[in-house]
Amino acid sequence: MENTQIISKYLKTGEMYKESLRDNRTVYYKGELIPDVTTHPVTSGGINIMAKIFDAQHQPDLKDTLTYINPQLGERVSKAWMIPRTKEELKSRRELTDFVAKETFGVFGRPFDLAPLVPVGMAAHLSKFRAKRPEYAENVLHYIDYAQKNNLMGPEVLVDPQNDRSKAAAGGARLFENELGSQIKGGNSTPALLRVVKETEEGIYISGAKAVGSVAAQGNEMILSNLMRPGLLPEESLWLSVPINAPGIHIIARETVSTDPSKSYDHPIKSRGEESDSFLVFDNVFVEKWRIFNYGVPELNELYGEVVLGVHWHVLSRLATKAELYAGAAQLIVDALGTGKIPGVRSIVSEVIQYAQTLRAYVLASEELAQLTQDEVMWPDVNMLTAGRLYGITNYPQIIHHLQELCGQGLVMRFSEEDYANPFINSKLEELLFGHEMTSKQKNLLMNFIWDITTDSHAGRVALFENVNALPAPLLRERLYHEYDRTPFMNHIRQSIGLPL
Ligand SMILES: Cc1cc2nc3c(=O)[nH]c(=O)nc-3n(C[C@H](O)[C@H](O)[C@H](O)COP(=O)(O)OP(=O)(O)OC[C@H]3O[C@@H](n4cnc5c(N)ncnc54)[C@H](O)[C@@H]3O)c2cc1C
Known part of the structure; x- marks a missing residue:
């Protein structure tokens, strides 16, 4: 990227993306802390793959595929954060996904253009957020603005840890619990379910865990929510964003399936690296007020399917x-x-x-x-x-x-x-x-x-x-x-x- 002109202050280069990940995050692999995810063999390959796509944003022949001029800012930002208003914009936004999928052979399920579609999906239903809690609607718009200006990347994490599924509110894939006739009732959750444990003027503190955070160790921020289920308590009705290096977040990476980059002949795909999946533990993690899209309103989590x-x-x-x-x-x-x-x-x-x-x-x-x-x-x-x-x-x-x-x-x-x-x-x-x-x-x-x-x-x-x-x-x-x-x-x-x- 040394000779390439940076086309917008709102678009990172691959090196800037890598620098943004050197932030003292807590990531474990096989019992050891990873000192720097950008150089560790388990995480660096996937980061290099994404870094190339960050670089590609500045390529003159790709700028219209990967970026667009945000009319409010008058500058180019990633199409990942575009709010499509027409079918043409929808199709134009998909060009980014097609490009990333092609460059990664489709093996990166959580590249930088997936999680943004959650806040953008909230914007698609903003009046429902506004009707319940106007400040959450404002937070959604503010977050989209902040995230696109910082060209953020990260996971969307919803699913709860796989513990005893017969236990009340143990979490899991329960979108249709009502229809399936479950007797699950709230107030009897396992400690795994993410919940608010303390509230202050400045924000909330959350504890609990999340099952599989794909790309968590390789991203900047995560979007977190709890699956809607009958009896979800107000303190469990959550939708928010949090930086990956926030104190109290412990990322435990699974065994890698990638291999040494020098083995590109023997393993053309595996040697490039991978999207790392991690188990996420939250121990009194502070979430600033402006990052909250929902806290306390079960009906807003019910919008998940539409969002x-x-x-x-x-x-x-x-x-x-x-x-x-x-x-x-x-x-x-x-x-x-x-x-x-x-x-x-x-x-x-x-x-x-x-x-x-x-x-x-x-x-x-x-x-x-x-x-x-x-x-x-x-x-x-x-x-x-x-x-x-x-x-x-x-x-x-x-x-x-x-x-x-x-x-x-x-x-x-x-x-x-x-x-x-x-x-x-x-x-x-x-x-x-x-x-x-x-x-x-x-x-x-x-x-x-x-x-x-x-x-x-x-x-x-x-x-x-x-x-x-x-x-x-x-x-x-x-x-x-x-x-x-x-x-x-x-x-x-x-x-x-x-x-x-
Ligand atoms: C490689 C990988 C990456 C992932 N990345 C992410 C991620 O980035 N973010 C994220 O949020 N999640 C992620 N997931 C988790 C994924 O969304 C869940 O595995 C999936 O939704 C199933 O939930 P579960 O594993 O908790 O299943 P469980 O609840 O443990 O159930 C096990 C199985 O039982 C069946 N089952 C359970 N409940 C029902 C039901 N109500 N109706 C019918 N059948 C049912 C299903 O066959 C299910 O697979 C990832 C998973 C994998 C394997």
């Missing part, structure tokens, strides 16, 4: 871009093996294409059917998003299986860069394991890439993430059941065959 539609649109868009890369990967495998003339092989590639096209269609339809909210924010169509995400996650394992199948033995008979450096092994591999118009070493590199995106532990983590990160399939099915209006079709059938309306 995070933008997040779900991001998840679907990223999956669509990833699926398009998978279609490309499928063709590269077929070309490398010279199997493209076999009808059975071509039909597998077509299934991957169909998956990509279907996801793209859902994205476009969700934007085409987008509507202005009461607060004049253009928000994508919920049913297209839910159906699309459900289709995306339930078919994902099959698509991974297809990619593996196309590779045959190639996925196992992979050799290291050191093998190719050995003259004897190299000559035998080149003589015996060559590809179609491709050297053995090139074909092997492609197989290493496919291994990393389908089969390696890194791919395993990504597959788990895809399956549950924005609610698992059973809950998505419940959502679709509750929210998709089929009464016009029911009435048409009733009328046509003579049933009472």
